[in-house]
Amino acid sequence: MNGEAYEWWECHYTPPRAGLYFYEFYIDTWHGCLRLGRGFGGEDTLDPKAPKWQLTVYGKGFRTPDWLAGGVMYQIFPDRFYGSGVKKENVPADRTLREDWEGEPVWRPNEKGEVTNSDYFGGDLRGIEEKLPYLKSLGVTCVYLNPIFEAHSNHRYNTADYSRIDPLLGTREDFESLCRAAKRHGIRILLDGVFSHTGSDSIYFNREGRYPNPGAYQSKESPYYPWYSFQNWPQQYESWWGFITLPNVKENNPEYNRYINGEDGIVRSWIGRGASGWRLDVADELPDEFLDNLRAAVKEQDPDAMVLGEVWEDASTKSAYGQRRKYLLGTQLDSVMNYPFRDAILGFLTGADPACMMDRILSIVENYPSQVVRLLMNHIGTHDTERALTVLGGEPTGNRGREWQSTACLSPEQRQRGLRLLRLAAVLQFTLPGVPCVYYGDEAGMEGYKDPFNRRCYPWGKENKELIEWYRRLGAMRAFCPCLKEGALEPFHVGDHILSYFRYGDGDALFCAVNRGEHPKMLYVPHDWRGARVLFGTGADEDGGVFLPPYGCAILYLAAPEPQPEPEPESEPESRKEEAKEPQGAAEEPDLSSLSASELASRGPVSKRI
Secondary structure, three states: OEOOOEOOOOOOOOOOOOEEEEEOEEEEEOOEEEEEEEOHHHOEEOOOOOOOEEEEEOOOOOOOOOOOOOOOEEEEOHHHOOOOOOOOOOOOOOOEEOOOOOOOOOOOOOOOOOOOOOEEOOOOHHHHHHOHHHHHHOOOOEEEEOOOEEEOOOOOOOEEEEEEEOOOOOOHHHHHHHHHHHHHOOOEEEEEEOOOEOOOOOOOOOOOOOOOOOOOOOOOOOOOHHHOOEEEOOOEEOEHHHOOOOEEOOOOOHHHHHHHHOOOOHHHHHHHOOOOEEEEOOHHHOOHHHHHHHHHHHHHHOOOOEEEEOOOOOOOOOEEOOEEOOOOOOOOOOEEEOHHHHHHHHHHHOOOOHHHHHHHHHHHHHHOOHHHHOOOEEEOOOOOOOOHHHHHHOOOOOOOOHHHHHHOOOOHHHHHHHHHHHHHHHHHHHHOOOEEEEEOOHHHOOOOOOOOOOOOOOOOOOOOHHHHHHHHHHHHHHHHOOHHHHOEEEEEEEEOOEEEEEEEOOOEEEEEEEEOOOOOEEEEOOHHHHHOEEEEOOOEOOOOEEEEOOOEEEEEEEEOOOOOOOOOOOOOOHHHHHHOOOOOOOOOOOOHHHOOHHHHHHOOOOOOOO
C-alpha cells in the first residue's frame, strides 16, 4: 500500500528469449472485468481501444559506445561545407566545377530530360579539417559525413568504388589526416555506408563503360555479376526504388558480404584508417544476416565503433521483408536516426497538440533499450528533409514542385518568427534524451525546401552570428550537465502551448520549459527548484513561478551543494571550539545565464549528487 489511496502490485518475469513482448492488465471489480491499456506517457487507461504496453527484451551483454553519449553530432554534406582550394587530381572530365559558392544547385533536367547531379562546388576533406576549431566551438564531438567514396554524383549515394575517396574530396591520406586532427579536438568521424545498392556507373556494374574491367552489366563472367539480380540481362535488373542508376545488390551473396564485412573488407578497413563507425543508409532495407555480419565486423575491428541505422519509424516495432526486424535487440544496431523526435519537435512548434507530441517522445523512450536511447541521433533536419528554419517559418511545400521551391524563400516576418521557433527547436533537441545532430548550416540560419535546395553551400561570412552563439551555449550546456548524458525523462506541464519536463541524472537534474505561443506563460515548479541555477531564460521566483515569454524558454539546473566538513569532536577543549571558525561551504556558483558559451564550457562537467 502507498497511503490509503494507492495500491502497488509487482510481477517478476524472465522472458525466454530476446524479442518484443506485449502485455495488458484485466481487473475484476464489482463493475465487471476492466481492461487497463497504455495511455498518455505509458499511464493506464480504461479506453478499450488503448494499445498494449511493450517490453523490448534485448540480448544479454548488449552494450553501446560510451564516447557519443552526452555529446553533439554535426552532419556535413561534404561538397557544400568548405573547400580548401587545394587542386585535385584525377577528376573525371564530365563533372561541372562551380566557382559560385553562393549559387543555386542545378536542378533542371538536361537536354535528355535527366537530372544528373553532376555540378560540384568544391567542398573537401581538407576544408572540413580547417573548420574543426569552429565545430569544436559548437561543442561538436562527432561529425557524420554523407558519402565520401568515389561516385559520379554530388550526393555520392551511387557508390562507384568503396575503396577510394572521391577525387574531388581528396585522398586516403586526407581522410586519415582529418580523423587524426578531429580526435585531437575530441571529435570522432562517422562514415555513411551505402550497402543496399551501388551506382550503375561503378567498377562493379560499369553500365557506362567508364572503367577498364568488365562489370556485371558487361559480362556474366564478371566477378561482380552474382551481386546483382537481372530479370533480362543486361537491360533489366532490380534497382533501388526503380532508379536504374542504382542497381540493388544481393547483400547476402557470400562474395559481396565478404567484400563488405570480411577480414579485409570495406567496413573494417575504413575503421582501421581512423573512422569511429558507420551510419547505414536505408538500414531497414538491409537483411538481418547482413546486419548481423556487419556489426560483428565493426566490433571485431573496434569494440567502441558505432553502428547507427537510418530508420524513419519506431525501430523497435519496424517490420520489413515480411517479418519484425530486430535492429535493437543487441546483434545489429547501436542506435538509429530519430525521426519520431523530429516529427514531435517540429510538430509541437507548428501547432500540434503538445500532449500528443510528448506521447510520441515517451513512446520511443519506453520502447527502446536505454543504451540505444542515450545515443539516438536527434536531428530536426537532414539532407533528406526540408531545412528546419523553412519548416518553422515558411509555407508548407504541399504538392508544389521544384520550380516553386527554387524561388520560395522566407519573408522578413516569416524569417524572424522562424528564427525564434528554431531556437526553441534547438532547446528541445539538445535537452531530450539522445544526442542532438545539427545539419550543417542550420546553426547559421540556412533556409531551403527539399533536395537540392536543402543542400546549398554553407554561408561563410554571412552567418547569423546570434543564432550560432545560441547553439554554442547549448553545446556548452551539454558538456556542463551530466544528466543530459543518459538521465531519465519526466514530463511536467504539457499543454496550453507549453512543453516542459525534467531530466534526472545520478548527480544533477535539469528543468526545461518551452512556450511556443504568442502570449507569456507562468509555470510553478516544485519547491526544490526555487533556488535552481539559470542556464537559459529566468529562474523561479519566491513562489516557484517561472516566467516564459512569448516564443520563450527556461532551463534551470540543480546540483547538490558540496559536502560540508565533518563537525569537530565534542571532546575537543571548549577554548578551541570558541576559536574555531565556521566551516566554509562550497563557493557559490554564478548565474550561468550570464556566461558565454566558452566560459560555460571552461567550467567543465558537474558531478555533484542531489
